[in-house]
Amino acid sequence: MREDDAPASTRRLPQVLLVPFDSTDDIPQIVCCFGQPVAGNPTQFMMEKAFADAGLDWRYLSLEVPPESLADAVRGLRAMGFRGGNLTIPHKVAVIPLLDRLTHAADMMGAVNCLIREGAELIGENTDGKGFVESLRTLVDPTGKKIVLLGAGGAARAVAIETALAGAAEFTIVNRSLERGETLAKLVHDKTGVPTSFVAWQGDYMAPTDVDVLINCTSIGLNDSSGRVPVDFNTVPPSCVVADVVFNPAETQFLKAAKARGCPTLDGLGMLVNQGAIAFKTWTGIEPNREIMRDAVEEFLEA
Numbered sequence: 291m292r293e294d295d296a297p298a299s300t301r302r303l304p305q306v307l308l309v310p311f312d313s314t315d316d317i318p319q320i321v322c323c324f325g326q327p328v329a330g331n332p333t334q335f336m337m338e339k340a341f342a343d344a345g346l347d348w349r350y351l352s353l354e355v356p357p358e359s360l361a362d363a364v365r366g367l368r369a370m371g372f373r374g375g376n377l378t379i380p381h382k383v384a385v386i387p388l389l390d391r392l393t394h395a396a397d398m399m400g401a402v403n404c405l406i407r408e409g410a411e412l413i414g415e416n417t418d419g420k421g422f423v424e425s426l427r428t429l430v431d432p433t434g435k436k437i438v439l440l441g442a443g444g445a446a447r448a449v450a451i452e453t454a455l456a457g458a459a460e461f462t463i464v465n466r467s468l469e470r471g472e473t474l475a476k477l478v479h480d481k482t483g484v485p486t487s488f489v490a491w492q493g494d495y496m497a498p499t500d501v502d503v504l505i506n507c508t509s510i511g512l513n514d515s516s517g518r519v520p521v522d523f524n525t526v527p528p529s530c531v532v533a534d535v536v537f538n539p540a541e542t543q544f545l546k547a548a549k550a551r552g553c554p555t556l557d558g559l560g561m562l563v564n565q566g567a568i569a570f571k572t573w574t575g576i577e578p579n580r581e582i583m584r585d586a587v588e589e590f591l592e593a
């Protein structure tokens with residue numbers, strides 16, 4: 291098989307037709323992703339398609355950075371004048387002391403997925419939750435809604451804080467480990483003032499009859515189309531919007547069960563594209579074509 295015929299996710303380097311480097315006055319602008327592992331991450335493919343579509347002479351590099359090299363990597367990013375970047379596992383919290391300041395939302399969440407360079411300053415932002423809320427708004431306005439959030443890790447933190455800031459009326463955090471769940475419930479309440487309770491997850495979760503939005507923020511179902519999130523869907527009202535942050539596969543077992551119940555659903559691809567589009571706009575000042583970005587992610591993941 292020729293490399294061009296291989297699925298994008300298995301190619302050694304993303305094969306994107308970039309804007310030709312033909313300027314003698316300027317050099318391409320660079321943004322990057324630091325993570326470990328970064329192989330299989332669709333962001334470079336998505337961003338470079340969007341740069342090419344916007345006619346921008348920008349490059350996006352996926353860089354494998356082990357935890358012990360993160361400080362050197364951030365120094366390098368500053369020294370080489372990168373315009374910004376993304377952080378993925380395991381750097382979202384560890385990067386904070388290496389930055390000049392955080393945005394209000396990133397400070398509340400205690401996690402950063404996006405770096406913005408403004409002059410000599412490197413600012414930490416978090417676009418995950420904002421991307422989720424933009425996706426949610428295509429089906430329902432979170433204002434005044436009762437939200438049940440399954441999970442209490444990094445994604446749950448970002449989704450809960452931004453959904454609370456967007457006007458949610460009440461949260462229930464459901465998590466397997468007590469400590470993480472209780473910590474997130476306290477964080478959401480203390481930082482946003484939204485009433486938030488914690489439920490320890492045992493067996494199939496029974497949803498309250500008045501839930502408006504049910505969100506899977508666990509990693510159950512990631513790369514596993516049969517992975518079952520333990521929820522009794524007979525208790526979920528068909529009017530409830532059901533969302534998953536897992537984006538691979540796009541249609542998880544959780545979303546299939548919700549559809550079978552008659553609930554409107556949102557997949558994790560929308561959040562992924564939106565969080566990337568918000569970062570793109572912040573770095574370049576240009577609104578990217580989100581359809582091109584979604585097509586790129588679907589091509590990469592063969593969704």
Ligand code: NDP
Pocket residue numbers: 418421440441442443444445446465466467470471507508509510512535536537558559561562563565
């Ligand atoms: P974390 O490791 O920080 O958190 C994982 C969460 O899943 C924890 O609450 C953990 O519970 C829970 N969990 C895992 N396995 C089980 C299980 N078998 N039963 C019950 N609970 C379980 O991961 P992240 O929050 O960083 O990521 C979560 C998901 O979000 C991933 O799939 C990631 O790909 C996705 N994501 C999607 C984004 C998008 O743009 N669509 C952006 C960011 C993340 P416990 O505390 O008990 O261990």
